[in-house]
Amino acid sequence: MSVATVKIQDLGKDPQLGYHKYQFGGFKFERDMYFVRVTWPKGTQTIEVDRFLRAMVRDIGWGFFYGWIFFDDVFGTQNHYGTVDLFAGTYSKAHRDAGVDFLETFNSADVREAFETICKNWINEGYDPLRAPMETGSPLGPKTKEADGPLIRGFNPARRMMGLPGDTAPRSDSSGHPINRAFSDLTFDKPDIEAEPGFEDQVYAFNLYDHIARSDVTWNPSFTSITRACICCVTSEEHMLPVIHGNDRNEWFIQLTDEIHWNIQDKNTGSPRGRIVMKSGDVCAMPADIRHQGFSPRRSMLMVLENGTPGLQDRYAKGELEPFPITASRW
């Protein structure tokens, strides 16, 4: 589907707090000391500013990810891989029943530009929404100095395998990534590699846990190895996933260390379906008909296996594929 180009409009600066207000299509975005207000033609949603910024920088970095990203139960995005829906109340029965839901489709590049513009203006120095809450300052209060440096990081994906010649490098002291405080009790050694001459780029291994333990971001997967369209992502998780992810395909979680508690909801209605506690070594599918949100009581390591086959989302949406991974005949 092609859509017209829409550019974010700067509506000017709040004279008291210093933050700019923006219009993007039918959506208006403004923030104050504590909250963000997203306004659309039929309503307004108020979101706590930390939650909003944590969600928005990740949505940018993930490239709008696979499927739906709910900033809260009302506002979010749906990725159509080229275009992106911004929605408000579309997946909330109460909003639909009241007739105040709203959805508008934009080019992905326009949404990215809009979100980056908002984040750049609204993120002050000393606050880093990609870090765990215990590791960063507060987003509250009036505008001070804009944070410099990249809004997003940690999204440099491996093309075959992290660390191979010409591919992305694992984190290290020299890349400015010390071992995180939460994993200071672990020891990280290197694999013993003996490659015959000429096979140095094929006989290869690296310490994956060391790479994860050095992450300075949370809920922010990095691609580490790819088998055809199967993508292995790893991430360090602490506190809460600041979005609710609605799946447009099946994905799989492998808990490497510690534990994460997942709330599971129906994808379309948001109705609670239950709760999953994953501990080290646990494996669990996230079916294509749910939303999920994770809570990690302490920093943990999570592996996610995604199927990046193009067009998969349409096959699930049409019902061509069942919304769960193991069909009945395989049990």
Add this chain to the structure above:
Amino acid sequence: MSVKTHVGSLASYDKGSIKVNDDLRHYAFSNIFEVANNSKPYERVMVVSNLEYCAEVVRAEGTSPWYVAPHDEFAIVMDGEIEFTFYQVGDDQKPTHKAGAARLNGEPTGKRMGRVRARRGHEVLLPAGSAYQLSAAKPSVAIIQTSAGPESVERWSEICVLK
């Protein structure tokens, strides 16, 4: 404050829980160490399945057969120490199957490529079209990112939480 990272192992793991108002089979909740504890050496038991792709749990103990796959695979050691030995395959040993690992017909007849000794947390490349063999002096565990293939074992009803 002292920190304590919890990492499961064959000898000690604490399985989580699943309580959902849904068919539990849709979530296929299992535990790598439990699967490995109940597997024969070098059974490649699927714990992840995503259309043609999968991840297999391998209990490494003693020496494995030789395997080859037509695409890259990746092994992550979850417990213990595993040695991976790599050879090129002869022209008559090149994989003819579409996906996943298959046993090599005999010993590899190509050049020796090298070996990797990997421990917990290490990820090892199992390069497309190369023969590889695993060996472990003590029971160890790896999970392999791959495609479903001739060596893949499915026993979901046995490994998954169903009530």
